[in-house]
Amino acid sequence: MKFFIDSAQIEEIREAIALGVCDGVTTNPSLVAKTGKSFDQVIAEITEIVDGPISLETTAMDVDGMVKEARALAARHDNVVVKIPMTREGMQATKICFEEGISTNVTLIFSPLQALLAAKAGATYVSPFIGRLDDISTEGMSLISDIVDVFGNYAFDTEIIVASVRHPIHILDSARMGADICTIPFGVIKKLYDHPLTDIGIQKFLSDWEKVPK
Ligand code: G3P
Numbered sequence: 001m002k003f004f005i006d007s008a009q010i011e012e013i014r015e016a017i018a019l020g021v022c023d024g025v026t027t028n029p030s031l032v033a034k035t036g037k038s039f040d041q042v043i044a045e046i047t048e049i050v051d052g053p054i055s056l057e058t059t060a061m062d063v064d065g066m067v068k069e070a071r072a073l074a075a076r077h078d079n080v081v082v083k084i085p086m087t088r089e090g091m092q093a094t095k096i097c098f099e100e101g102i103s104t105n106v107t108l109i110f111s112p113l114q115a116l117l118a119a120k121a122g123a124t125y126v127s128p129f130i131g132r133l134d135d136i137s138t139e140g141m142s143l144i145s146d147i148v149d150v151f152g153n154y155a156f157d158t159e160i161i162v163a164s165v166r167h168p169i170h171i172l173d174s175a176r177m178g179a180d181i182c183t184i185p186f187g188v189i190k191k192l193y194d195h196p197l198t199d200i201g202i203q204k205f206l207s208d209w210e211k212v213p214k
Contacts, residue, residue, distance in 0.1 A: 001175050004053070004161065004183035008032045010045045012186040017049065019189070024052035026127070026163065026183040028083065028107070029059060047077040055105045055125075057083035058093075066093035074102045081105045081124060086114045091121045098122025105161065112146040119151065119158040127183070129164035140164070141173045148177050168192055 002023040005016040008031040016022035025046055032042050039056075046054055054077070058069040070082040070093065081103040084090045090106065097104045098121065105125040106118035110133060115126045128147060130140025147160055159180035165171060168191050171182050 001179070002181040003189070004055075004181055005189065006031070006163065006165070006183040006185050008035050008042050008046070009186070010035075010042075010049070013046060014049060016186060016189060021189055022050065022052065024054065024081075024181070024183075025050050026055040026083070026105070026161065028057050043073075043076055043080075047079060050079060052079060053081045053103070053125075054079045055081045055083045055107075055127075057107065058085075061085075061087070061089060063089045063092045063096070066090065067096050070097050070102050070104070071100070083107045083127075084123075086110075086118060091117055094118065094121040094123050107163070110143070112143065112150050115147045115158075115160075116150055119154075119156040123158050125159050125161045125181070127161045127163040130162060130170060131164035131166040133164075134166070141170070141177070144174055144179050145177050148179060 003021045004024040004026050005013055005022050006026050007013055008027040013025055032039055035042055043056060056073050058066045060066045060069050066084060073080050073082050082097060083105045084094050086106050086108050094104050094106055103124040105127055106123040107127045109115050109126050109128040118126045128143045133140035133143060144162055161181040161183050162174040162179045163183050165182055165184050165188060167188060174182050
């Protein structure tokens with residue numbers, strides 16, 4: 001299973017790379033806005049240090065506008081994956097990108113049929129948002145299970161990026177279901193390392209070590 005970091009903050013991305021858990025990066029307009037930097041600067045910083053897919057989102061809503069943005073983003077770096085929203089226009093743009101060899105990540109997916117449409121359009125990745133479903137009392141992980149089942153019935157190359165991850169159990173469940181990738185906020189990545197029994201065990205080993213004659 002691949003871990004992407006869901007962030008546009010260069011320091012977080014740098015730390016995730018140092019930890020060895022950054023197989024790629026996903027961003028969205030909200031994450032870019034949080035940096036306080038221009039999109040151009042964010043792209044330059046991330047493409048400089050990340051050796052893996054980097055999702056950058058289009059903001060046009062019409063097919064021509066999306067494709068134009070997609071071409072410009074893809075031209076920035078070989079690692080760029082163009083993020084396109086799950087709309088009718090978005091699926092037309094995704095198909096054009098597929099024909100032009102531009103990698104795409106279809107975002108804001110909330111149903112298995114939306115994922116199927118994106119795969120049929122030739123999306124490289126689909127991003128189902130599970131936390132936002134949980135937020136409205138709908139089981140986000142059921143969506144992942146359904147998409148894994150549907151994709152498993154066919155020969156799509158489209159990979160599933162579990163997005164809108166909020167806590168470690170989302171990642172555990174995704175791994176159990178066989179999702180290809182989780183894109184994870186840095187705060188949640190850090191939590192994956194922690195266990196109180198590990199801390200207690202280390203303390204005990206260190207205090208016992210003090211008793212060993214030197
Ligand atoms: O990858 C999508 C993600 O950034 C959305 O997360 O927490 O805003 O639902 P959230």
